Amino acid sequence: xxxxxxxxxxxxxxxxxxxxxxxxxxxxxxxxxxxxxxxxxxxxxxxxxxxxxxxxxxxxxxxxxxxxxxxxxxxxxxxxxxxxxxxxxxxxxxxxxxxxxxxxxxxxxxxxxxxxxxxxxxxxxxxxxxxxxxxxxxxxxxxxxxxxxxxxxxxxxxxxxxxxxxxxxxxxxxxxxxxxxxxxxxxxxxxxxxxxxxxx
Amino acid sequence: xxxxxxxxxxxxxxxxxxxxxxxxxxxxxxxxxxxxxxxxxxxxxxxxxxxxxxxxxxxxxxxxxxxxxxxxxxxxxxxxxxxxxxxxxxxxxxxxxxxxxxxxxxxxxxxxxxxxxxxxxxxxxxxxxxxx
Numbered sequence: 001x002x003x004x005x006x007x008x009x010x011x012x013x014x015x016x017x018x019x020x021x022x023x024x025x026x027x028x029x030x031x032x033x034x035x036x037x038x039x040x041x042x043x044x045x046x047x048x049x050x051x052x053x054x055x056x057x058x059x060x061x062x063x064x065x066x067x068x069x070x071x072x073x074x075x076x077x078x079x080x081x082x083x084x085x086x087x088x089x090x091x092x093x094x095x096x097x098x099x100x101x102x103x104x105x106x107x108x109x110x111x112x113x114x115x116x117x118x119x120x121x122x123x124x125x126x127x128x129x130x131x132x133x134x135x136x137x138x139x140x141x142x143x144x145x146x147x148x149x150x151x152x153x154x155x156x157x158x159x160x161x162x163x164x165x166x167x168x169x170x171x172x173x174x175x176x177x178x179x180x181x182x183x184x185x186x187x188x189x190x191x192x193x194x195x196x197x198x199x200x
Numbered sequence: 201x202x203x204x205x206x207x208x209x210x211x212x213x214x215x216x217x218x219x220x221x222x223x224x225x226x227x228x229x230x231x232x233x234x235x236x237x238x239x240x241x242x243x244x245x246x247x248x249x250x251x252x253x254x255x256x257x258x259x260x261x262x263x264x265x266x267x268x269x270x271x272x273x274x275x276x277x278x279x280x281x282x283x284x285x286x287x288x289x290x291x292x293x294x295x296x297x298x299x300x301x302x303x304x305x306x307x308x309x310x311x312x313x314x315x316x317x318x319x320x321x322x323x324x325x326x327x328x329x330x331x332x
Contacts, residue, residue, distance in 0.1 A: 033242045041255040047297040050235070050255035083291050144246055153242040161247055183300070194252045196243075 020065045024160045024197025026073060027057025033154035036195045038075050043190070045183040051080040051091070060160060060197045064143060067114035071107075071162075073195065077128070078103045096175060102129045110134070118142050122164070129173045139164035146200070156200025165192040202320045202327075209316035216309040223302035230259040230295040233268065233278040235285070254282050259295035264288070 026036065036056035042049050055076025062069035078099035082088055092099040105128040113121045115138060123136040144150055144159040167190050170177065177185050235258075236251035251269075257277050262268070267290060269279040280292060 034240060037237060037252050037254075039254055043256070045296070046300050047294045048255055048258050052254060142247065150246055153245045155242070155246065159246060190256070192253065 021061045021063040021069065022158055022199050024060040024062065024158070024199055025058075026060060026195050026197040027055075029057060030198060031156065032196055032198055034196050036193075038191065038193045038195075040080060041190045041192070042186040044186045047184070049082050049084075049087070051082040053077070053080045055079040056193070056195050060141075060162060060195075062141065062143065062160060067120075069112045069120070069141070070109045071112075071124075072109070073107045073193075075105045075107070076103065077105050095178070098129060105129075107135070126168070128168075129175065131173045133168075133172055135166050135168070137164050137166040155198050158199045160197045161194070162197070163192075163194045165190060167191070202323050205316045205320035205323070209313045209320065212309045212313035212316060216306055216313065219302055219305040219309060223298055223306075226261050226293075226298045227295060229263070230261045230298075231278055232257055233260045233262070233280045233292075234258075234273055235280045235282050235292070236269070236273070237282045238269070251279065261293040261295060261298065262290075264290065267292070 026032075035054040038053050038056055040051040053076055055078075056073055057076075058071065058073035060069065060071040060073075077097055078092060080088070080091065080097075082091065091097055094101070105126065107124050107126045109122055109124040111123045115121050118140050120139055120141055121136065122139050123134060125132050126135050140163045142161045144155075144161075146155075146158050150159055167188050169188050170185075171187065177187060234256070235254040237254055238251045239247070239249060251273075253273075257275075260280060262280065267280055267284050267288075269281050271279065273279055284290075285292060
């Protein structure tokens with residue numbers, strides 16, 4: 001019994017020592033002094049429109065020694081703003097993003113491989129509109145150790161900035177573009193993200 | 201009636217010319233630019249001043265020179281300040297929108313002119329046939 005009492009904390013300590021992964025919290029609740037940015041760009045005949053949201057939350061884990069990591073990010077799809085109120089209203093409707101039923105999209109990594117410098121190849125599952133599909137993309141993850149400068153910039157602990165982009169086909173997630181909107185909305189959209197996390 | 205059709209045809213032709221002129225003028229004012237969100241002071245202090253791009257570079261027609269940042273991006277493209285656009289409630293007009301709408305308007309006015317001339321010609325021919 002005494003052995004069990006000692007063994008559990010010891011195992012936890014060993015596990016912590018073996019893994020140097022840091023957990024970075026992302027989003028408003030993490031108290032970050034900066035906003036996250038996720039954009040969705042549609043390149044259609046009529047115009048390129050870009051929707052923007054700052055509603056991103058979740059966690060990013062990075063092991064700098066092993067140059068790997070993992071993460072789970074939740075994007076507030078309902079808050080995407082395209083700059084035109086009427087278009088936002090249409091976009092949130094059941095025919096398009098159906099945000100009453102699916103207010104968020106979730107990206108969860110399944111593998112992270114170091115490529116070069118600050119670039120990592122990330123594979124993960126994106127769940128959007130109730131459909132889950134696998135996505136692979138290169139991301140740039142820049143880590144800044146806690147310093148007087150980071151504290152002066154009102155960050156707490158170590159800071160990470162992750163940037164990248166990928167493309168997705170709307171029909172893969174159950175969005176069918178009506179004929180009348182075909183010149184105005186592209187079938188394939190580009191998602192770009194620029195998110196920050198902090199350990200403190 | 202033939203007189204009215206003649207008026208319609210000429211009005212459509214005049215509209216065609218106006219649309220073409222407006223399109224040409226707006227195209228001459230269009231510049232390649234990238235919409236960007238400039239970093240706040242905290243981010244700039246830690247990660248540098250590189251702004252976050254919003255969408256991809258496009259040909260924009262923007263008359264307000266204050267909407268552009270003084271520096272171009274690393275590809276040499278002008279940068280449109282998203283914060284300024286949001287503050288002033290400006291939705292930047294794209295050249296592809298001008299061309300899309302212009303093309304529809306040109307086809308519409310040209311078709312209307314041809315139809316009006318055609319119908320007028322048929323009516324006059326019918327009237328001439330009846331008189332003979």
